[in-house]
Amino acid sequence: MRRVATIAWHTFKESVRERVLYNLVVFALLLIGAAILFGSISVGIEHVIIINLGLSSISVFGLLMAIFIGIGLVWKEIDRRTIFSLLAKPVRRYELIIGKYLGLMLTLLINTSIMTAGFYAALAYEKRTLEVADLVALQAVYFILLQLGMVVALALLFSCVSTPILSAVFTFSLYIIGNLLSDIRWFGQETGSALVMNFTAVVYYLLPNFSNFNVISQIAHGQAVPSYLLVSNSLYALLYITILLAAAVLIFEEREFR
Amino acid sequence: MAETQKLWRASRTRLVCGVLLLAAFVALVPLQRGIDGMVSARMRVEELLYRPSGRYSHRLCLGHEGLIANIYWTRVVQYFGRKRLDQSARYDLLGPLLQITTELDPHLVIAYRFGAIFLAEKAPSGAGQPEEALQLLRRGIVANPDYWRLWQDLGFIYYWDLKDYPSAARVFQAGSKQPGAQIWMRVLAATVAAEGGAIASSRLLWSEIYRQAENEQIRKSAEDHLLALQVQEEFGQLNLVLKQFEQRAGRRAHSFRELVVAGVLVALPRDPTGVPYVVGSDGRAALGPGSRIDLRLLQ
Numbered sequence: 001m002r003r004v005a006t007i008a009w010h011t012f013k014e015s016v017r018e019r020v021l022y023n024l025v026v027f028a029l030l031l032i033g034a035a036i037l038f039g040s041i042s043v044g045i046e047h048v049i050i051i052n053l054g055l056s057s058i059s060v061f062g063l064l065m066a067i068f069i070g071i072g073l074v075w076k077e078i079d080r081r082t083i084f085s086l087l088a089k090p091v092r093r094y095e096l097i098i099g100k101y102l103g104l105m106l107t108l109l110i111n112t113s114i115m116t117a118g119f120y121a122a123l124a125y126e127k128r129t130l131e132v133a134d135l136v137a138l139q140a141v142y143f144i145l146l147q148l149g150m151v152v153a154l155a156l157l158f159s160c161v162s163t164p165i166l167s168a169v170f171t172f173s174l175y176i177i178g179n180l181l182s183d184i185r186w187f188g189q190e191t192g193s194a195l196v197m198n199f200t201a202v203v204y205y206l207l208p209n210f211s212n213f214n215v216i217s218q219i220a221h222g223q224a225v226p227s228y229l230l231v232s233n234s235l236y237a238l239l240y241i242t243i244l245l246a247a248a249v250l251i252f253e254e255r256e257f258r
Numbered sequence: 259m260a261e262t263q264k265l266w267r268a269s270r271t272r273l274v275c276g277v278l279l280l281a282a283f284v285a286l287v288p289l290q291r292g293i294d295g296m297v298s299a300r301m302r303v304e305e306l307l308y309r310p311s312g313r314y315s316h317r318l319c320l321g322h323e324g325l326i327a328n329i330y331w332t333r334v335v336q337y338f339g340r341k342r343l344d345q346s347a348r349y350d351l352l353g354p355l356l357q358i359t360t361e362l363d364p365h366l367v368i369a370y371r372f373g374a375i376f377l378a379e380k381a382p383s384g385a386g387q388p389e390e391a392l393q394l395l396r397r398g399i400v401a402n403p404d405y406w407r408l409w410q411d412l413g414f415i416y417y418w419d420l421k422d423y424p425s426a427a428r429v430f431q432a433g434s435k436q437p438g439a440q441i442w443m444r445v446l447a448a449t450v451a452a453e454g455g456a457i458a459s460s461r462l463l464w465s466e467i468y469r470q471a472e473n474e475q476i477r478k479s480a481e482d483h484l485l486a487l488q489v490q491e492e493f494g495q496l497n498l499v500l501k502q503f504e505q506r507a508g509r510r511a512h513s514f515r516e517l518v519v520a521g522v523l524v525a526l527p528r529d530p531t532g533v534p535y536v537v538g539s540d541g542r543a544a545l546g547p548g549s550r551i552d553l554r555l556l557q
Contacts, residue, residue, distance in 0.1 A: 048366070092267075
């Protein structure tokens with residue numbers, strides 16, 4: 001456990017050195033601030049636009065950070081050949097994978113917190129006050145973090161088997177597909193073919209269903225996420241992250257480095 | 259010995275990972291089914307596909323449909339504002355833009371409320387499409403059954419733009435039964451049913467809109483309508499006085515000053531903005547030059 005924590009801490013320190021991270025956070029904060037101006041050229045949606053644009057910025061920029069840092073997590077160690085010195089130490093391979101994952105999640109947690117603080121600052125500026133009801137947006141932030149947890153695990157899995165560019169393409173493609181799974185399943189049902197229907201049903205359950213976590217629009221209208229959905233989605237993310245990390249460990253255990 | 263231990267440890271890790279992977283996948287299926295069951299009522303995929311416009315694009319927004327709806331709503335506002343400034347008689351894109359906006363975010367109530375006003379107002383102030391406005395509001399009511407004010411807006415379109423007073427009264431009555439509806443909706447329903455388009459019912463309607471306005475533009479519009487209604491009422495009284503003067507003097511008065519001199523009026527009558535009324539070429543009361551009252555609002 002201590003070894004996992006050490007790897008996580010070092011991964012965190014390494015990822016906060018990435019300049020792209022700061023650029024993304026600054027850009028996200030600028031966009032959240034721009035929501036105030038955007039609201040002024042519209043009518044009657046001043047709060048709604050800040051919530052929608054703020055939470056969407058947190059989600060999109062978090063996704064970019066998760067993918068661009070996640071794809072290099074293992075690949076960099078292999079590419080720079082530092083993997084040999086790492087594995088020569090009393091560190092098990094699964095500890096390396098889990099430590100890397102937790103390190104990046106810590107980075108994302110801190111960045112998401114900064115962006116969330118920026119979002120609430122913009123909201124407070126627009127509303128001149130903050131109410132307890134505004135805390136409902138934290139549910140959307142929590143779902144964004146769950147989504148990011150799954151994306152990082154995906155990126156890490158691909159990072160164990162492929163180059164960074166291909167890993168980014170695979171992760172991003174799966175993210176998009178994961179948002180359209182309901183449609184894929186429906187297309188299968190529409191064909192009327194049992195084979196296609198079963199295939200799309202398998203795809204539906206096999207691939208990560210990111211649309212489960214899309215609640216920004218609902219939150220923007222002040223509607224809280226029901227507690228059963230909070231629990232179910234947390235469990236879903238936990239299960240899927242377990243699957244992805246287990247797969248990453250299996251691949252990494254088998255991999256030979258020359 | 260150390261090598262065997264290492265191998266055993268590695269195979270144990272593989273076994274644990276394999277079991278975890280399989281077990282988690284098996285658990286995912288019932289969990290996803292459970293989530294589907296919970297959210298199926300608010301996300302009926304089959305109804306969203308193969309439809310042009312917002313319902314289809316909804317699926318492609320990757321969870322950011324609220325933001326895209328806000329952008330579309332801003333486009334509606336900008337489009338309407340530009341057309342209105344240009345005094346355009348054609349607002350061809352207004353209906354489709356509003357449809358996309360409300361299909362992307364069916365709970366964006368402001369788009370139904372303002373959109374209906376934009377659609378219903380006569381050209382060049384609006385698109386002059388009250389029927390489209392009714393459809394928009396009906397869609398809004400279906401998507402937001404708990405929001406009683408959409409009933410108020412629907413009744414308003416029947417009352418003000420279509421002059422269909424029985425339908426307006428029915429809608430106000432139905433709206434008054436919605437949860438949270440204010441008591442004056444019932445009063446309005448009764449007044450409209452009894453008096454139709456009388457000034458009293460119009461004043462009641464606009465007074466409530468003014469009182470309940472959540473937006474400065476709506477409040478200003480309601481205020482302008484109330485002032486125009488006040489002028490219309492004062493015209494009625496002044497025309498009566500002018501008629502009495504004509505009968506008594508045997509000629510038409512050319513100005514209200516004549517009536518003041520004759521002692522019929524104690525002072526020059528002024529409109530609510532302080533500009534004196536004048537007598538028109540037809541011998542009836544009219545607004546003075548420079549008056550800010552817009553009587554076209556009542557047409």
